[in-house]
Amino acid sequence: MSQKIAFITGGNRGLGFQTALDLKDAGVKVVIGSRDLAQGEKAVEKLRAAGVDADVLQFDITKPADFQTAYDYFNSKYGRLDILVNNAGIAAGVFPGTGPEHSATQVPADLLHKVFETNFFAPIGLTSALLPLLKKSPAGRIVNLSSILGSLNLHADPNSPIYHAKSFAYDASKTALNAYTIHLAYELRDTKIKVNSAHPGWVKTDMGGDQAPIELSEGGKTSAALATLPDDGPTGGYFHLGKPLPW
Numbered sequence: 001m002s003q004k005i006a007f008i009t010g011g012n013r014g015l016g017f018q019t020a021l022d023l024k025d026a027g028v029k030v031v032i033g034s035r036d037l038a039q040g041e042k043a044v045e046k047l048r049a050a051g052v053d054a055d056v057l058q059f060d061i062t063k064p065a066d067f068q069t070a071y072d073y074f075n076s077k078y079g080r081l082d083i084l085v086n087n088a089g090i091a092a093g094v095f096p097g098t099g100p101e102h103s104a105t106q107v108p109a110d111l112l113h114k115v116f117e118t119n120f121f122a123p124i125g126l127t128s129a130l131l132p133l134l135k136k137s138p139a140g141r142i143v144n145l146s147s148i149l150g151s152l153n154l155h156a157d158p159n160s161p162i163y164h165a166k167s168f169a170y171d172a173s174k175t176a177l178n179a180y181t182i183h184l185a186y187e188l189r190d191t192k193i194k195v196n197s198a199h200p201g202w203v204k205t206d207m208g209g210d211q212a213p214i215e216l217s218e219g220g221k222t223s224a225a226l227a228t229l230p231d232d233g234p235t236g237g238y239f240h241l242g243k244p245l246p247w
């Protein structure tokens with residue numbers, strides 16, 4: 001039981017892929033979720049070449065049938081799950097952006113629903129489905145990929161660095177995800193499972209864009225650290241590189 005089993009959604013590219021790489025030295029078997037199996041297989045080849053013990057599961061977080069598929073996969077192969085990184089996510093337009101898709105008054109309703117479906121409802125559905133397996137772990141860890149853009153305190157503060165970086169659908173979906181982190185951690189407070197929200201930094205990925213100041217190789221650190229927290233580590237928090245962020 002020494003090797004930990006992790007599931008990272010959206011692990012075929014970007015921060016999910018980097019987090020899988022960063023778990024290499026922690027004795028973790030990493031299963032990446034990829035909605036395109038061929039892309040996932042290519043990513044697994046790269047991970048294995050880098051020394052990561054990796055597999056791929058075809059997985060679309062917006063398809064509830066895939067929650068059961070994931071449960072069956074981990075239950076039949078391992079009988080438990082140690083780490084769930086709810087990483088898959090979508091933006092509402094390009095960052096940084098000022099178009100109507102970022103506006104609270106003009107965001108198309110279907111876009112608002114789509115962003116909440118992927119970034120909020122889907123991780124909750126998946127986590128609920130996998131919770132019985134996480135409860136079987138001696139040290140279950142759930143990492144919800146939030147963003148500093150989910151911080152209400154910082155968005156409300158005219159002096160904060162994100163005051164003008166407003167993208168309503170995305171930001172609100174991450175604020176809601178943060179609420180889930182707090183509520184889930186509360187409900188699991190008497191278990192061995194720790195639940196935290198991660199802000200990876202503004203990272204050069206397809207979502208983060210070329211202007212992002214942080215290289216991808218640095219961007220997985222917060223997720224990897226929260227995925228491997230020691231037993232005396234925090235739960236119900238919101239962190240970037242070990243430092244708490246204001247909700």
Ligand SMILES: NC(=O)c1ccc[n+]([C@@H]2O[C@H](COP(=O)([O-])OP(=O)(O)OC[C@H]3O[C@@H](n4cnc5c(N)ncnc54)[C@H](OP(=O)(O)O)[C@@H]3O)[C@@H](O)[C@H]2O)c1
Binds near residue numbers: 009035
């Ligand atoms: N980059 C940043 O600066 C930054 C900052 C703060 C927070 N974040 C958060 O970090 C997470 C990863 O972001 P990223 O920058 O790595 O984004 P990315 O490069 O756009 O990658 C997103 C990943 O999510 C997957 N995904 C999207 N919709 C999915 C679905 N319905 N089912 C399964 N997988 C799906 C994508 O799969 P496909 O390849 O199939 O599209 C891809 O693997 C997101 O939750 C994001 O909000 C990023």
